[in-house]
Amino acid sequence: MNRLTAFFIATLMALGAGLAHARDLNNDEAxxxxxxxxxxxxxxxxxxxxxxxxxxxxxxxxxxEEYGRYIYQVDLRDTKGIEWDLELDATNGEVLKNHQDT
Known part of the structure; x- marks a missing residue:
């Protein structure tokens, strides 16, 4: 196997591992x-x-569960009908993201 092929395979493996960084937790796990x-x-x-x-x-x-952190994702609709996406750290309630859905 030449170096270019080995590099390509290693890159694909790393990308595949990166895609599996988050998983949904079911009600029993939660x-x-x-x-x-x-x-x-x-x-x-x-x-x-x-x-x-x-x-x-x-x-x-x-x-x-994302990169070892528990993230609670919330979708809201405010009184004006605007949609919001929020992410909270499920361990302490810290708001990590709070932005208008586009």
Whole structure:
């Protein structure tokens, strides 16, 4: 195998590994993490997200494990009908992302 082929294969493997950085957690996994005190309850996380946009409505939520961190993703629709994407650190409620959906 020549060096160019080896480099190409190594690059593809690295890219493939990078794509697998996040995985969705199911309800059972989330419940176990909450019960162990690893993450906050969804009620607390929802309240933190809703406090950023008073009067907004939750449209979707998802818990992911990304690079060893638990990220709670929230989609909101505010009182003006504007959609918002928020990401919170599920372990402490820190807002990591809060931007208007485009």
């Amino acid at each position: 419940r176990k993490l909450r019960d162990a005190g690893t993450i906050l309850s969804t009620e607390k996380l929802d309240a933190i997200a809703l406090a950023k946009h008073p009067g907004a409505t939750l449209t979707d939520t998802e818990l992911e």
